[in-house]
Each structure stands twice: as C-alpha cells, then as structure tokens.
Amino acid sequence: MDSIILWLLAASGVLGIFLFVARGLLDQLPEIIVAWRKVQRMYQSADRNVDDSTGTDV
DSSP, X not given: OHHHHHHHXXXXXXXXXXXXXXXXXXXXXXXXXXXXXXXXXXXXXXXHHHHHHHHHHO
C-alpha cells in the first residue's frame, strides 16, 4: 500500500514538472514566432537589395 502511494506521489510530481515546463515553453512561443518573422523579413529585404544591385550592373 505504501509503495502505491509513493508511486502516485512520484507520478503527480513528474506530471507537475512536465506541465510547468510545457507552460514555460508555450509562454515563450509568441516571442519566438515574432523573432523568426523578423529574421525572415531581414533576409527577404537583403535578397531584394542584392537583386536590385546586380540588376543595375548589367
């Protein structure tokens, strides 16, 4: 009986830690998406600048 209680306590502890970590990751997700879009825009504008500069040399 004691081992069942210990297993239940351990399982609830692991579940609690998992939920804590998952919530932390999900809270950071919007910031990660914004940063990723900013990087994409930066590379897209850099590609346009390279295309414009190579087009005038020819």
